[in-house]
Amino acid sequence: MQSNKTLKNDSLRYNEYYDVQNLYDELYSHAKSGGKFSNLMDKILHKENILVAYRKIKTNNGSLTAGHNKHTINDLEKLTPDELVLQVRKRLANYHPHKVERVMIPKANGKLRPLGIPTIEDRLVQQCIRQVLEPICEAKFYDYSFGFRPNRSTTHAMARCYHLMQRNNLHFVVDIDIKGFFDNVNHGKLMKQLWHLGIRDKTLLKLISKMLKAEIIGEGIPTKGTPQGGILSPLLSNVVLNELDWWIHSQWNGMKTRHKYSEGISVNRALKSTKLKEMHIVRYADDFKIFCRTLKEAKNIKIAVTQWLQERLHLEVSEEKSKIVNLKKKYSDFLGFKMKVVRKGIKWSAHKASCKDKFTVRSHMNQKAFDQTVNKIKTAVKQIQHGKPNELPKNIGIYNATIAGLHNYYDTATHISKDFHKVDYLTIKIRKNRFKDLKTKTGTISKFIEEKYGDSKGIHYLCKMAIIPLAKISHKAPMQFTQEISSYSESGRQLIHKKLNSNIEFKITLLMRNPVMGETVEYNDNRLSRFSAQKGKCAVTKMELEVNEVHCHHQIPRHLGGDDKYSNLIIVHEKVHQLIHVVKNEVIERLVTELNLNDDMIKKVNTLRRKCKLETI
């Protein structure tokens, strides 16, 4: 339907570079068909799996923040690929995780969130494991679990809620709040759950167990919980609650699953005597809603789930924060929104009688999101006022990006326009005051603003830059998740990801297999990115390069302080590379004629030579 939109998935692209997608696909399909896995360590320690893990964590936000041993990504990037691989293999041969750093960060609601930050080495190890576990788990996860999962978003979760409310007519919703979910995950139970999913490699399970029991600084060795901040934690959290998804599912769909998940449990007395009840779970990490048809059913399932979580997963439920909402009367909060149902106007239908009980969804931002939004806008405004004059364009850009970002997220609420009119009203004073000296009659308008907001009555300009009209936002119906989409099958990927040109892909694989010896992982990794970005062509001559002709040049040489970063590397033909560095005149002339360079190309060579502090030719 919208296939010509720009669809790109970095993670999948990296898998292509390192030729590991097949490995993950096989894990997925084997798991789908009920297979078990008793030897996963080989795959985790696979050379390319380790290198792609490095690739994926190196650009993380925190790759420059040190864990307990003070190491950052800078300490890993200077190793050669072989050294890095060897380091990981050695550590995992006899794994002793480093201590975990404890940091408290403020949440949006004012409370603190306890983070556990593993060292960069342990984050790398966790990423290696995650890459192998994820395909297996993805094959087993429930369709309507949306948090922490590839290709799924809050929008899909909202779309599912809307569907259940107005198509299935389920107007009672149960909210259950688990007390400190991440910090209370039961280790032993988690191990059993992994086993149940078919992950039966004892070495691996032992490894994960050790990881969970890594000492937290100032708190000692944990007996439960999975560190928020660990790379594996989101996946493990889904493993834990996946069992809940299927248990709820079994209450409505068929006896087969029902037996499997209710076996030997005394808790569901509230559900036992009755027939199957229609109920559906929509889950986003530990935040979930269960939609039901009647209040009585809602009450029963609330009791049953509370007991089930307690007995089965050893998790406590907060009675005060858990509740049942009648969506015909009240709003229910979810993922920054609040939603309810209202009677559909009867005049629009030819058959009044049939339409009497039709309900439609009404949604807004919730109160917390509303307050946050007002604050975000106020700080962006202040930043424009208090910032240095030379930073004005940048700060106006940030202001626009802020509003664009907010609009972009909240436009799936049906009555979002009303909310933003209120936001507009609440911030009009501060904006008027602080912008009045900066206002201009006209200015430049970016294509994006033009297209999305251009027909608005009056676009305003600050310092000759268009600013986005705050109140102009219209509702966009959220899209349902199409279950065919998957990162782990050829057909599922086609819906989200455009494959590399196969010729380029082939060459990249060859380059990957033949790293430049003595150079770092960072260099060799960026060499692949650059080659791909230049579509396999020489930056100077634009000719397509054979693999043996590919040279990766440091624009600023290392002896002048140049690094191995992407921005400092460039792919050129090997002879062009010679030409950039050579000083003897006769060699220069020979190369220029051999390469048949025109003026334009020589100009490029000269800019590269200048960066190396060499005479131009």
Place this chain on the structure above:
DNA sequence: CGATTACAGAT
């Protein structure tokens, strides 16, 4: 079209 960096959101 490749990569990177900025913004927004959820947990």
Place this chain on the structure above:
RNA sequence: CACAUCUGUAAUCG
């Protein structure tokens, strides 16, 4: 000083 995962959008560079 503040981690991780997932998602969306735009801008910049070649």
